[in-house]
Amino acid sequence: MGNRATSVDEQIDLLKCRGMRIDDEEKAKEHLLDIGYYRLGFYWHYLQVDGTHDFIPGVCLEDVIRFYYFDVDLRNLLGKYLYRIEVHFRTQIVYHVSNHYQDSPTWFNDARVVRNDIISKLPIIYNDKFKINNKPIRDHHAKYINDIYAPAWKTLEFFTFGQMFRLFKSLKEDSVKKEIASVYEIRDIEVLKNHILALINIRNICSHSGVLFDYNQPVGIKRIPDRRYRLKTRNQTNLNASIRLILFVLSKVSENRGDELLESLKVLIDGVRGHVVIEKIINEHIAFDISEIN
Structure with a gap:
């Protein structure tokens, strides 16, 4: 995310751009505003392709939340x-x-x-x-x-x-x-x-x-x-x-x-x-x- 604060809509767009499936954007906003993009990153880090920020094919936000x-x-x-x-x-x-x-x-x-x-x-x-x-x-x-x-x-x-x-x-x-x-x-x-x-x-x-x-x-x-x-x-x-x-x-x-x-x-x-x-x-x-x- 760099050194600039981003809105929750920008965060969702970035996750989707990197290959994460988000089925319910309103629920995704709720999760991101509740838990936080940075903290969730500790968990989705292990669902990314090695050496990149792109997600393994098929990964959805609900996987991360459940984890x-x-x-x-x-x-x-x-x-x-x-x-x-x-x-x-x-x-x-x-x-x-x-x-x-x-x-x-x-x-x-x-x-x-x-x-x-x-x-x-x-x-x-x-x-x-x-x-x-x-x-x-x-x-x-x-x-x-x-x-x-x-x-x-x-x-x-x-x-x-x-x-x-x-x-x-x-x-x-x-x-x-x-x-x-x-x-x-x-x-x-x-x-x-x-x-x-x-x-x-x-x-x-x-x-x-x-x-x-x-x-x-x-x-x-x-x-x-x-x-x-x-x-x-x-x-x-x-x-x-x-x-x-x-x-x-x-x-x-x-x-x-x-x-x-x-x-x-x-x-x-x-x-x-x-x-x-x-x-x-x-x-x-x-x-x-x-x-x-x-």
Whole structure:
């Protein structure tokens, strides 16, 4: 589209000129004004002839819209269960570390427990806005006016997934980290770190409305210890690998929720079966094989 803003009528003319079939122009205007030409371009990019802006013969705008909503539905579905995993991971850290250091309720600020690089950043996170915006923290400081920080079980409820991960990595005592890893039936701390970082990457895509279907992890997902969810291919970075990881970790949080997500994914995928254009892209970029999981 270049560097000049275009009207929705010009956008439709351009799409038709490049070979896209548009059966209902009024509906097309509605889609373009709702979702936007630029965002839809993330999806029709894969329906264009290599090296050009021309569309593969037979592509229609409804294919793109259906594909877009498949990605949205997938993002919403995974986001729901990733939040469940985030809460569980936070709970394990708070429980295991707090009980290991019962004499240090604010252990996240204790140099015996965590590295100084975490402690030095706490004032940036735990600032006046943090204390005002989070009622339990605000109430704590109103009651205990001399406390610098509220106890871990209050404070860490308001840390992000990424902040909790950095806190976990910062723990000095490996035995505590191994306790947490064992909850997920993982023996190697490095494997848990790899897995949690991969989950955070996917959750960030889901939380910020990114394009999910073609996401590849920057680092391959390490071996999943449960054979049911273990990767069947050498591709350790594509979305299929991430979904198998989500299913594995979720199954350790709740076996029922893991099975629930698996069935929901199968229903979602079955919903686009038969749409040749969409199915081709999904097979090439996601390479779903979760139908093999029983």
